Each structure stands twice: as C-alpha cells, then as structure tokens.
Amino acid sequence: MADNETPIVEEDNEQVEVRKHKLAKLRDGGQNVYPNDFKPTHSVTQAVAAAEGASDDELHANHREVAVAGRIMAIRRMGKASFFQIQDRRGRLQVYARKDRIGDDAYGLFQSFDIGDLVGVTGHLFRTKTKELTVEAAGLRLLTKCLRPLPEKWHGLADVEARYRQRYVDLMVNPEVRDVFEKRSRIVRLLRRFFEDRDFLEVETPMMQSIPGGAAAKPFITHHNALDLELHLRVAPELFLKRLLVGGFERVFELNRNFRNEGISVRHNPEFTMVEFYQAYATFEDLIQLTEELFVAIANDVAGGLQLPYNGATIDLTRPWQRLTIRDAILVHGGAEEKDVANLESLQAFAKQRGLKIDLDVPYGKLLVAVFEEVAEAKLIQPTFLTGFPIEVSPLARKNDQDPAMVDRFELYIGGRELANAFSELNDPADQRQRFLEQMQARAAGDEEANPIDDDYVRALEYGMPPAAGEGIGIDRLVMFFTDSASIRDVILFPLLRPHR
RNA sequence: GAGCCGUUAGCUCAGUCGGUAGAGCAUCUGCCUUUUAAGCAGAGGGUCGCCGGUUCAAGUCCGGCACGGCUCACCA
Numbered sequence: 234m235a236d237n238e239t240p241i242v243e244e245d246n247e248q249v250e251v252r253k254h255k256l257a258k259l260r261d262g263g264q265n266v267y268p269n270d271f272k273p274t275h276s277v278t279q280a281v282a283a284a285e286g287a288s289d290d291e292l293h294a295n296h297r298e299v300a301v302a303g304r305i306m307a308i309r310r311m312g313k314a315s316f317f318q319i320q321d322r323r324g325r326l327q328v329y330a331r332k333d334r335i336g337d338d339a340y341g342l343f344q345s346f347d348i349g350d351l352v353g354v355t356g357h358l359f360r361t362k363t364k365e366l367t368v369e370a371a372g373l374r375l376l377t378k379c380l381r382p383l384p385e386k387w388h389g390l391a392d393v394e395a396r397y398r399q400r401y402v403d404l405m406v407n408p409e410v411r412d413v414f415e416k417r418s419r420i421v422r423l424l425r426r427f428f429e430d431r432d433f434l435e436v437e438t439p440m441m442q443s444i445p446g447g448a449a450a451k452p453f454i455t456h457h458n459a460l461d462l463e464l465h466l467r468v469a470p471e472l473f474l475k476r477l478l479v480g481g482f483e484r485v486f487e488l489n490r491n492f493r494n495e496g497i498s499v500r501h502n503p504e505f506t507m508v509e510f511y512q513a514y515a516t517f518e519d520l521i522q523l524t525e526e527l528f529v530a531i532a533n534d535v536a537g538g539l540q541l542p543y544n545g546a547t548i549d550l551t552r553p554w555q556r557l558t559i560r561d562a563i564l565v566h567g568g569a570e571e572k573d574v575a576n577l578e579s580l581q582a583f584a585k586q587r588g589l590k591i592d593l594d595v596p597y598g599k600l601l602v603a604v605f606e607e608v609a610e611a612k613l614i615q616p617t618f619l620t621g622f623p624i625e626v627s628p629l630a631r632k633n634d635q636d637p638a639m640v641d642r643f644e645l646y647i648g649g650r651e652l653a654n655a656f657s658e659l660n661d662p663a664d665q666r667q668r669f670l671e672q673m674q675a676r677a678a679g680d681e682e683a684n685p686i687d688d689d690y691v692r693a694l695e696y697g698m699p700p701a702a703g704e705g706i707g708i709d710r711l712v713m714f715f716t717d718s719a720s721i722r723d724v725i726l727f728p729l730l731r732p733h734r
Numbered sequence: 735g736a737g738c739c740g741u742u743a744g745c746u747c748a749g750u751c752g753g754u755a756g757a758g759c760a761u762c763u764g765c766c767u768u769u770u771a772a773g774c775a776g777a778g779g780g781u782c783g784c785c786g787g788u789u790c791a792a793g794u795c796c797g798g799c800a801c802g803g804c805u806c807a808c809c810a
Contacts, residue, residue, distance in 0.1 A: 246743085246744060246761095246779075247744085247761065247762085247778075247779055248744055248760070248761050248762095248779090249744080251761065251762075252761095307770085307771080309769045309770070309771095309772050309773095310766085310769095310772090311766055311767065311768085311769065311772075311773085312765070312766040312767065313766080313767050314766090314767035314768075314769090315767085315769085316768075316769045316770075316772085318770090327769085327770085329767095329768070329769085331767055331768095332767075333767075347760095347761090348760075361768050361769075361770090362768055362769095363768080363769085363770075365768095365769090365770075367768085367769095381744075382744045382745075382760060382761075383744085383745080383760085384744080384745045384746080384759095384760090385744090385745040385746050385758085385759050385760070385771095386745090386759065386760085386771065387745095387746075387758090387759070387771055388745075388746045388747085388759085389745085389746085390745075390746090391745085391746065391747095392741090392745085392746090392802090393802070393803060394741095394801075394802045394803080395745095395802095397802095406745095448810075449809090449810055450809075450810085451809090493809075495808065495809050496735090496807080496808045496809060498806095498808085498809080499804085500809085501808090501809060590806095590807085602810070606810090622810085626810055627810080644810075651810080654810070682809085682810090720803095730801090730802085731800095731801070731802090733800075733801060
C-alpha cells in the first residue's frame with residue numbers, strides 16, 4: 234500500500250457485530266470456521282436434473298442423495314423446521330431443515346445461519362406440497378460466514394455507484410447482471426471459435442508500446458524504470474498485427490484490451506476490449522460478408538434469432554445489410570442536397586446554415602465525416618455499412634482504385650452507434666510513409682490524435698505485406714447490443730470510477 | 735470541462751409550510767414442523783455526503799466542496 238493511502242477502518246454496524254459474534258462463538262467452540270473440505274456432488278442444475286422425470290413417490294421411495302453448496306439468499310424460519318434457499322453459480326435451490334431429522338446440534342448451528350452465508354448441505358431430494366424441488370437436509374455445514382448484510386431481497390442493489398464499485402454484491406443479488414456477463418463470456422467464446430474455424434491464428438501483441446499507433450486517439454503514458462523508457466498503453470494493436478501479415482501469419486486475430494486517454498461516457502470506458510483481425514488476400518468487401526456472418530452466428534446463439542431489441546428499437550439482422558456512403562448518409566438522413574456536399578465551400582455553407590457546432594476550417598474529407606456524425610450517425614438504427622471514407626481520416630487504409638481521394642473502408646453502425654471499422658490495408662510503403670508525414674504535420678499543428686510515424690512499420694511494409702483487409706470490432710459495444718444495455722459500464726465488470734468513499 | 739438531477743438506517747425509499755427523523759426488508763427477543771417477499775407480538779438501529787452561512791430553530795433555505803447519474807462537449 235502506498236504511503237499516502239490510509240486504510241479505511243469502517244465502524245461495524247450492529248448487524249456486522251452480530252455476525253462477527255456468531256462466527257467467534259463457533260470458532261471458540263473449536264470449529265474450523267473456514268473449512269475447505271466440503272465436496273459438492275451436484276450443482277443446483279445437476280440436482281434439478283437428478284430429480285427430473287422422477288415422481289414424488291419415486292423420490293420418496295428411492296432417495297437421491299446430494300451434497301450441494303451455495304450462498305443462503307432467503308430463510309423462512311418456522312420454529313422447529315425451516316426453509317432456506319441457496320444460490321450457486323447456476324441457480325437457486327430450496328433446502329428444508331427440521332429439528333427432529335438433523336438433531337439439536339445441527340439445528341442450533343442452523344439457527345446461527347444468516348442470509349449471505351456460504352453453506353454446504355447434504356440430504357435427499359423431495360418435492361414440497363407446492364411441487365418445489367427441495368433438499369431435505371440431513372447434514373448442514375457453515376463453509377464461509379458472510380459478515381456483512383446483503384441488500385434487500387426484493388429490490389436488490391439499486392444504487393448505480395454501489396453496483397459498479399461493489400460488483401461482487403451486484404452479482405450476488407441481481408441475477409440479470411450475472412446474465413449479462415455470462416452472455417459476454419459466451420460471445421467472446423463464439424468469436425474465438427468463429428475465427429479459429431476460418432483458420433485465423435490468435436496472437437498477443439504489445440500493450441506497452443513506445444510508438445502508440447493504429448488509431449487516432451490520445452494514449453496513456455507510463456514509464457519503464459530499468460530502461461528509463463517512456464511507454465504508451467496501446468490505442469490499437471493494428472500496426473503489430475500487420476507486421477505479422479508481413480511475417481507470414483496470413484490470418485491473425487487479437488482479442489484484448491486497448492486504452493484511450495479520453496472522456497468517459499455511456500459509450501466510452503478508458504480501457505475497452507476490441508477484436509482486431511487481418512486476412513491476407515481479402516478486401517473490405519470480403520469483410521462485409523464476414524461481419525454479417527459473425528453477427529448472425531452470435532445472434533442465433535445468444536438471442537435465438539435475427540430480430541433483437543435494442544434501445545427501444547427492433548434491430549433486424551437479416552442479410553444483406555444496408556450500405557450507404559457517407560455522402561449519401563448526409564443526403565438521406567441529414568436532408569442535404571447534392572450541391573451541399575459537392576465541395577468544401579458548399580459543405581461549409583451547409584454546416585453553417587444548419588448551425589452545426591463543428592470546426593469548419595478543415596479539409597473537405599474531415600468536414601464530410603464531421604457533418605455525417607452531426608446529422609446522420611444517430612439515425613443509422615438498422616445495421617448499416619457506411620462506406621465512402623475520405624483519405625484524410627484513414628491514414629492506414631488503401632486508396633480506392635477509381636478515386637484516390639477515397640479509401641476502401643467501412644464502418645458498421647447499429648442503433649446509431651459505431652460497432653466496427655474495417656478497411657483494405659495500405660501495403661505500399663512509399664504511400665504509407667507519405668501518409669505518416671501528413672499525420673506528423675497534423676500533429677505539429679496540434680492534433681494530439683494524429684498517428685506518430687513508425688519507421689519500423691514502414692520498413693516491415695518494404696519487405697512486402699500481402700494485400701489484405703482488417704477490421705476491429707468493439708467487444709463492449711457488441712455486448713451492449715446483444716444484451717440491450719444502455720451503458721458500457723453495464724457490460725464491463727469493473728468500469729473505471731474515481732476512487733474515494 | 736459545462737448544464738441539470740441525486741446523496742436520509744445495512745438495503746429500497748418517504749419526509750408537507752423550516753419546529754430536533756419515518757416505512758418496508760434486514761437485525762435482535764418471544765411464538766411458530768411443508769414455507770414461497772412465510773406469519774404473529776415486541777425491540778434496537780441515523781455524522782440526513784462533507785464544510786460553512788442564514789435563522790430562536792436547518793434533512794428542509796443559501797454558498798462551497800466531494801462522489802455519482804443523465805445530457806452536452808470530447809471521442810475515426
């Protein structure tokens with residue numbers, strides 16, 4: 234612990250005192266109060282499966298013995314017999330304990346149990362008269378005492394700040410939160426399988442980089458003591474992944490964290506997870522197909538269909554998805570006319586006339602993107618591949634063969650939010666060096682997000698990078714979409730918050 | 735960074751016109767052997783986020799601060 238941190242000693246409230254006292258009493262009685270020798274034979278789900286198909290009479294005649302462990306989430310005491318519910322990783326199961334079956338000592342132990350305690354139960358399964366599957370306890374053990382009271386059983390933990398700061402409590406008492414993160418895990422698993430099935434190799438490239446490139450973003454800066462070296466947390470893995478294309482790994486993907494030192498919002502967390510993948514001898518057109526396949530595969534698995542609720546709308550993932558150029562998006566969704574987007578001057582006039590709060594003193598391509606973000610982005614609700622990106626905002630993308638002011642690139646929008654960004658890769662080292670030089674000029678002019686030149690990356694291109702296409706998909710936003718979550722913090726277990734309190 | 739809103743018992747929340755604080759769950763005591771937010775009877779529990787101001791009197795009004803939420807800004 235650092236010198237300037239003082240350990241916070243909270244005073245125990247009455248309920249904590251009572252629980253600590255109960256624990257001390259057991260300890261004084263010679264019990265190991267933190268045992269680790271209880272072996273559950275069944276999870277809650279397995280216990281339910283063990284009774285499936287068996288009639289009440291069969292359960293009565295042929296006992297299904299189980300040993301289950303979990304956290305007590307509810308207790309209904311009725312004198313000399315009681316019901317309580319335990320919760321494990323898969324669900325909840327009721328336990329029935331009666332004094333005349335388990336004996337005075339065990340029932341006495343049970344009397345000291347509190348909501349939140351982790352307990353082990355052995356016994357056989359039966360159904361109550363309301364047909365609820367229940368363990369008739371023969372043995373009861375305290376496995377770990379819960380020293381703090383749990384939130385209210387009916388409303389759970391509602392305070393948003395407390396939910397993020399004490400996610401462990403949130404997960405205990407709010408099942409829908411657990412569900413979101415289980416889905417997240419499932420989506421990540423599907424992604425890996427999807428790419429592995431297509432012969433992609435999963436790799437890990439540096440998160441600490443001396444030259445932070447691959448995206449227009451402000452990096453976090455850190456320092457390596459032994460080398461006395463300034464390092465940056467990566468804003469993207471792109472430049473390293475493409476070095477691997479040069480090296481001969483023709484299909485690679487990396488699913489990992491990136492860090493951007495920028496604002497925090499319902500769509501931005503300073504650290505976020507992205508999958509980036511690169512495929513040699515493919516174009517951004519191929520990635521459009523791949524992206525549709527990927528989303529459909531995930532939707533079928535986690536949502537069971539292609540119609541998904543999101544942010545109050547119903548998103549239809551039925552292929553093929555709409556395509557729209559940035560220009561057309563401004564025309565269709567921004568109410569502009571052809572002449573408004575024809576050149577820099579007319580676009581500036583349009584932006585001014587609309588009262589858009591954007592910097593007008595920029596090149597045509599940048600202004601086009603800025604106007605799009607103002608007037609059209611939020612309206613791309615159904616899945617849309619946005620194309621027709623200008624070269625000024627795409628320093629790593631391949632020029633379009635017909636129009637050298639444009640690049641072969643798309644961004645995927647769903648629900649008005651960018652979920653993916655992909656392009657055919659620039660593999661001409663001379664062109665790439667020129668783009669870096671332009672980025673450096675922008676940097677010198679004060680653009681903190683412009684890519685710094687990476688000489689070794691250009692050298693790698695000089696060895697020859699196969700023509701390729703690459704894409705990045707924001708996993709947090711992807712999970713937001715598939716779980717209909719309004720805030721990125723709802724899909725990140727421990728989102729960044731100011732310390733304190 | 736700006737605007738708006740919030741912060742009251744362990745949790746979820748009330749709190750009127752400024753008059754020294756309430757409910758439900760949880761806790762404690764007693765009763766209760768098939769309950770389902772179990773029930774019945776009783777009890778305890780508060781730095782009203784923090785600091786200052788106005789006032790005879792502040793949870794309540796005013797100012798500042800902290801933390802959080804939303805919107806905007808920022809953000810390929």
